[in-house]
Amino acid sequence: GLGLTNTKDGNFGEWYSEVVTNGEMIEYYEISGCYILRPWTMAIWEEMQNFFDPEIKKMKIKTCYFPLFVSNTVLQKEKDHIEGFAPEVAWVTRSGDSDLEVPIAIRPTSETVMYPYFSKWIRGHRDLPLKLNQWCNVVRWEFSNPTPFIRSREFLWQEGHTAHATKEEADTEVLEILELYRRLYEEYLAVPVVKGKKSEMEKFAGGLYTTSVEAFIPNTGRGVQGATSHCLGQNFAKMFDINFEDEKGERAMVWQNSWAYSTRTIGVMVMVHGDDKGLVLPPKVSAVQVIVVHVPYKDADVKEIINACSATVKTLCDLGIRAEADLRENYSPGWKYSHWEMKGVPLRIEIGPKDLANNQVRAVRRDNGEKIDIPMAELGDKVKSMLDTIQQSMFDVAKQKRDACIQVTKTWDEFIEALGQKKLILAPWCDEEEVEKEVKTKTKGETGAAKTLCSPFDQPEMPEGTLCFASGKPAKKWTYWGRSY
Numbered sequence: 001g002l003g004l005t006n007t008k009d010g011n012f013g014e015w016y017s018e019v020v021t022n023g024e025m026i027e028y029y030e031i032s033g034c035y036i037l038r039p040w041t042m043a044i045w046e047e048m049q050n051f052f053d054p055e056i057k058k059m060k061i062k063t064c065y066f067p068l069f070v071s072n073t074v075l076q077k078e079k080d081h082i083e084g085f086a087p088e089v090a091w092v093t094r095s096g097d098s099d100l101e102v103p104i105a106i107r108p109t110s111e112t113v114m115y116p117y118f119s120k121w122i123r124g125h126r127d128l129p130l131k132l133n134q135w136c137n138v139v140r141w142e143f144s145n146p147t148p149f150i151r152s153r154e155f156l157w158q159e160g161h162t163a164h165a166t167k168e169e170a171d172t173e174v175l176e177i178l179e180l181y182r183r184l185y186e187e188y189l190a191v192p193v194v195k196g197k198k199s200e201m202e203k204f205a206g207g208l209y210t211t212s213v214e215a216f217i218p219n220t221g222r223g224v225q226g227a228t229s230h231c232l233g234q235n236f237a238k239m240f241d242i243n244f245e246d247e248k249g250e251r252a253m254v255w256q257n258s259w260a261y262s263t264r265t266i267g268v269m270v271m272v273h274g275d276d277k278g279l280v281l282p283p284k285v286s287a288v289q290v291i292v293v294h295v296p297y298k299d300a301d302v303k304e305i306i307n308a309c310s311a312t313v314k315t316l317c318d319l320g321i322r323a324e325a326d327l328r329e330n331y332s333p334g335w336k337y338s339h340w341e342m343k344g345v346p347l348r349i350e351i352g353p354k355d356l357a358n359n360q361v362r363a364v365r366r367d368n369g370e371k372i373d374i375p376m377a378e379l380g381d382k383v384k385s386m387l388d389t390i391q392q393s394m395f396d397v398a399k400q401k402r403d404a405c406i407q408v409t410k411t412w413d414e415f416i417e418a419l420g421q422k423k424l425i426l427a428p429w430c431d432e433e434e435v436e437k438e439v440k441t442k443t444k445g446e447t448g449a450a451k452t453l454c455s456p457f458d459q460p461e462m463p464e465g466t467l468c469f470a471s472g473k474p475a476k477k478w479t480y481w482g483r484s485y
């Protein structure tokens with residue numbers, strides 16, 4: 001049949017896999033950890049790009065494209081950057097039946113691909129700032145359990161790489177990009193996120209500091225890193241000799257940033273909004289925002305109803321609404337309702353003989369099932385405002401659910417209890433890495449250890465004498481903790 005066999009609260013992992021497959025977003029592929037991204041997915045990816053790319057173009061960031069392949073020598077250049085990641089690097093060792101002289105790596109990220117050329121292109125301060133972005137795939141041969149969109153061996157992303165004359169300029173851009181990521185999640189995917197700074201242990205080892213937007217999945221009680229914006233400091237400039245002659249004629253190293261969001265964003269959106277009937281897509285990113293279905297009646301004039309459906313689609317499309325009609329006569333209305341609910345189309349419009357007689361249509365919201373009769377004369381305005389209402393409501397509901405999971409804890413016992421209750425924990429921390437490591441060790445279990453997710457920029461009051469929940473030492477910052485993907 002059409003329905004899901006798993007429920008979201010029953011078996012989340014199985015539910016998620018069914019929803020992305022039945023919703024025709026993903027097709028499982030013969031190679032583990034790799035997935036086929038079907039048009040229903042790519043339409044969402046493209047809507048996100050339609051927001052993000054113009055925004056970075058306003059920041060004078062230009063599109064480039066660097067090769068997929070990295071030489072071993074250059075990949076090994078940044079030791080502490082690569083050592084933790086080495087096992088994930090995929091290598092080309094042969095072509096045809098002959099071995100390559102020297103194995104070639106497939107990019108897991110492009111710092112080492114790009115930065116030798118940054119060094120070549122940047123001579124004087126007039127060459128700065130250099131700001132490039134590429135839309136591409138990357139490969140990381142991970143072994144932990146693959147999950148469509150969330151953790152795959154190949155994924156699509158954008159990776160921005162910029163070089164600046166001053167740290168101030170770099171710092172400013174890090175936060176500008178992070179704000180775009182927040183907007184992507186909250187205004188397009190309707191997913192609430194927390195902006196914050198990663199701990200020294202969780203940050204990108206090759207960088208100076210990492211900022212991120214952190215999402216949370218209430219059903220699993222897991223945090224998920226939504227997107228990252230790193231300030232690399234001058235680490236890579238030192239490694240790759242990227243320096244310039246400043247106004248005073250002195251040699252100075254550039255200050256760099258790198259930032260990315262990936263197709264993981266789509267998985268987060270599905271996990272947050274999906275329900276037991278399938279996908280629930282935010283109108284701003286859905287390929288189809290309105291699906292029009294005709295309800296034929298035994299002796300009613302079906303042609304007239306079908307004409308009304310086509311006219312409705314035209315009216316909506318002329319207003320820039322992504323509307324389609326499902327007029328297939330070999331499927332029943334009921335079958336179509338289930339099908340388009342599974343695909344998460346935000347709004348369904350039904351037109352039957354009664355609606356025609358009353359010169360109205362019946363609109364049904366996917367997010368909360370609400371049914372509303374709309375007079376034909378008000379169709380365009382009403383549908384437009386309903387789509388805006390659905391977008392906002394999906395965010396509000398998701399935020400209310402996420403906020404209900406936040407638990408402030410001040411002691412170890414409270415922390416452990418909250419962790420067991422799948423909470424997103426906000427706790428005062430002494431900011432010592434040894435303590436962070438100890439929390440990880442002490443919470444190791446089959447469902448994974450607790451780790452710091454980020455220290456929110458929006459810090460609550462910390463009364464004098466507040467102690468770290470784990471070490472009892474004077475606390476320095478409020479930090480979000482939890483299990484994560």
Ligand SMILES: O=C1CCCN[C@@H]1CCCn1cnc2ccccc2c1=O
Pocket residue numbers: 081082085086088089108109110111140159160204228230258259260
């Ligand atoms: O996040 C970003 C934003 C975009 C550009 N890259 C940075 C940092 C990537 C960190 N990283 C992540 N996995 C890796 C896997 C293998 C080799 C290297 C790496 C690696 O450097």
